[in-house]
Amino acid sequence: MSSVAKALKDEITRLARKEVRSQIELVRKAAANQRHQIAELRRTVGELQREIKLLGRSRTTVKPVDASEKPTRFVAKGLRSLCERLGLSPEDLGVLAGVSGQSIRNWIQQKSSPGKEHRAALISLRSLGKREATARLLQIKGKTEKKPRDAAKK
Numbered sequence: 001m002s003s004v005a006k007a008l009k010d011e012i013t014r015l016a017r018k019e020v021r022s023q024i025e026l027v028r029k030a031a032a033n034q035r036h037q038i039a040e041l042r043r044t045v046g047e048l049q050r051e052i053k054l055l056g057r058s059r060t061t062v063k064p065v066d067a068s069e070k071p072t073r074f075v076a077k078g079l080r081s082l083c084e085r086l087g088l089s090p091e092d093l094g095v096l097a098g099v100s101g102q103s104i105r106n107w108i109q110q111k112s113s114p115g116k117e118h119r120a121a122l123i124s125l126r127s128l129g130k131r132e133a134t135a136r137l138l139q140i141k142g143k144t145e146k147k148p149r150d151a152a153k154k
Contacts, residue, residue, distance in 0.1 A: 074119055076110045082126060083108075086133040095140055096133060097121045 083093050083104075090108065091101030099118055106112045114122060125133070 072119060072123055074107070074113050074122075076108050079104070079122065080108050082122070086125075086128065086130050088133060088137070092137055093125070096125055096128075096137055 083090060086093070088096070089101070090104035094101040094104045097104070097118060098121055099114075103112075103114075103118075107114055128136070
């Protein structure tokens with residue numbers, strides 16, 4: 001090959017590499033930016049999942065009164081009268097207090113007694129009226145109910 005043809009070929013190759021390099025640099029920058037965005041989204045998803053997990057664990061919706069302020073006694077008869085006064089079943093009272101209905105029944109039957117945190121939640125429920133207790137119960141049940149799946153979906 002003649003020297004002119006070789007020089008021309010080398011120059012074309014150099015310019016092609018330069019052009020490819022500039023195009024690849026744009027792609028690299030875009031890929032790096034997308035990797036940063038993906039990492040940020042993963043962090044956000046992780047934080048939201050942890051928050052959901054914490055919200056799922058804490059079923060108590062009533063802010064318990066600090067039990068260390070005033071010593072209180074638990075009386076099963078008082079819990080039964082609270083259920084009657086609010087017009088709630090043990091299951092519904094359990095939802096408000098953040099425990100199961102069976103726990104409420106066991107406390108009423110004096111098979112067991114509530115711990116400090118549950119006792120504080122029950123104390124805070126004493127101040128509720130019937131309407132407010134029903135409204136809170138509906139609010140809690142509305143949040144926890146899952147929407148039924150569409151049976152007609154194919």
